[in-house]
Amino acid sequence: MRIRAAVLEEFGTPLQVQEIDLAEPEAGEVLVRLAACGVCHTDLFTASGADPSGYTPTVLGHEGAGVVERVGEGVSSVVPGDHVVTLFSPQCRECAHCLDERTNLCLAIREQQNMGFLPDGTTRLSRDGEPIRHFMGTSTFAEYAILPEIALAKIAPEAPLAEACVFACGLSTGLGAALNTAKVQPGATCVVFGAGLVGLGAVAGCRLAGAERIVAVDLSAERLELARGQGATEVLTAGPDTVEEIVESTGGFGADYTFEATGRVDVMRQAVEAARMGWGLATVCGVAGKGETLDVVPRYLITGRRVAGSSFGGVKGRDQVPELVDRWLAGEIDVAPLISHRLTLEQVNHAFELMEAQNGIRSVIEFQ
Ligand SMILES: NC(=O)c1ccc[n+]([C@@H]2O[C@H](COP(=O)([O-])OP(=O)(O)OC[C@H]3O[C@@H](n4cnc5c(N)ncnc54)[C@H](O)[C@@H]3O)[C@@H](O)[C@H]2O)c1
Numbered sequence: 001m002r003i004r005a006a007v008l009e010e011f012g013t014p015l016q017v018q019e020i021d022l023a024e025p026e027a028g029e030v031l032v033r034l035a036a037c038g039v040c041h042t043d044l045f046t047a048s049g050a051d052p053s054g055y056t057p058t059v060l061g062h063e064g065a066g067v068v069e070r071v072g073e074g075v076s077s078v079v080p081g082d083h084v085v086t087l088f089s090p091q092c093r094e095c096a097h098c099l100d101e102r103t104n105l106c107l108a109i110r111e112q113q114n115m116g117f118l119p120d121g122t123t124r125l126s127r128d129g130e131p132i133r134h135f136m137g138t139s140t141f142a143e144y145a146i147l148p149e150i151a152l153a154k155i156a157p158e159a160p161l162a163e164a165c166v167f168a169c170g171l172s173t174g175l176g177a178a179l180n181t182a183k184v185q186p187g188a189t190c191v192v193f194g195a196g197l198v199g200l201g202a203v204a205g206c207r208l209a210g211a212e213r214i215v216a217v218d219l220s221a222e223r224l225e226l227a228r229g230q231g232a233t234e235v236l237t238a239g240p241d242t243v244e245e246i247v248e249s250t251g252g253f254g255a256d257y258t259f260e261a262t263g264r265v266d267v268m269r270q271a272v273e274a275a276r277m278g279w280g281l282a283t284v285c286g287v288a289g290k291g292e293t294l295d296v297v298p299r300y301l302i303t304g305r306r307v308a309g310s311s312f313g314g315v316k317g318r319d320q321v322p323e324l325v326d327r328w329l330a331g332e333i334d335v336a337p338l339i340s341h342r343l344t345l346e347q348v349n350h351a352f353e354l355m356e357a358q359n360g361i362r363s364v365i366e367f368q
Pocket residue numbers: 041042169170173193194195196197198199217218219220223238239261262263264267284285286287288310311312313361
């Protein structure tokens with residue numbers, strides 16, 4: 001079939017919205033009609049050429065929500081008409097990692113996915129016979145996408161898809177960092193560095209876990225206000241003295257749980273230093289630039305602080321994304337304030353400009 005899609009032709013150039021070909025789903029694959037797709041930093045990171053593992057041509061996009069149109073042979077967990085959220089972090093339910101509670105890093109299709117191929121090593125996207133790769137196994141800046149069955153979370157049909165798409169990446173990452181990775185305990189003191197979609201999700205996750213104090217730290221007053229809306233009990237404007245301020249306000253000890261959601265290694269370090277002596281846990285969500293390293297004085301660790309990394313919030317996507325969506329529908333998570341702009345596919349480059357200007361938390365592309 002012919003579809004409209006935003007293609008990255010060459011790094012550092014604007015995406016080109018055009019008609020390309022999409023083949024039928026093969027065994028284990030699903031054709032999804034996209035309703036909406038969030039625009040995330042990772043899309044821009046790849047488009048800019050900064051990601052050393054990037055490839056072209058490819059259709060970007062990985063925060064999709066839509067409706068199952070057709071399924072390939074052997075697909076049993078979704079049927080046409082099901083509402084789904086796309087998963088760049090799949091869940092096969094069979095590999096060593098899927099069977100282990102401690103991680104969500106499914107091993108089933110990693111290698112091919114990292115190269116932009118579907119699990120059988122080929123693509124369904126093409127143009128004049130030339131293959132176009134599937135970015136993050138999702139390629140959701142398009143009217144339709146083909147995904148492996150294991151990369152789809154089936155969600156409640158009453159969930160509005162234009163909002164549900166933020167559960168495909170940033171929001172679930174933040175929520176899961178608090179609920180899965182850190183496993184925040186009731187009554188805890190938490191500090192969240194960065195109040196973008198990931199940090200705001202972490203604030204909401206700390207609230208859902210029953211934290212008593214949730215301190216949001218950011219440079220932007222507007223974002224700190226949004227953090228209050230997600231459950232922050234205190235806000236702090238980021239600066240060189242942030243760690244001292246946190247230590248001081250916690251009786252000289254630091255916070256039980258800290259979260260880094262900025263992508264800056266200096267802030268990751270602050271998150272470690274602001275964690276409590278004895279048991280404080282710093283959870284790192286941000287993706288740092290190529291070659292950057294996290295600098296920690298070992299004394300912070302010997303005295304009981306711990307550091308954890310969190311990919312997609314430790315969320316096992318097919319099991320837990322539907323649960324998070326249900327909590328949203330039950331009124332426990334407030335998604336609407338996180339969506340700042342609703343755009344068309346033709347405006348995808350404008351979404352990148354908005355992101356670079358830090359204008360709004362998430363731009364969402366809606367498909368007619
Ligand atoms: N681990 C994962 O699976 C995963 C998933 C999605 C995104 N990410 C990463 O998480 C990070 C956050 O993503 P986002 O979409 O929320 O980004 P964002 O840019 O919207 O938010 C980052 C926030 O950090 C704030 N900030 C900048 N410097 C700061 C400082 N010194 N102290 C405190 N706050 C500061 C900014 O003002 C901004 O509000 C990025 O690095 C992104 O690549 C990781």
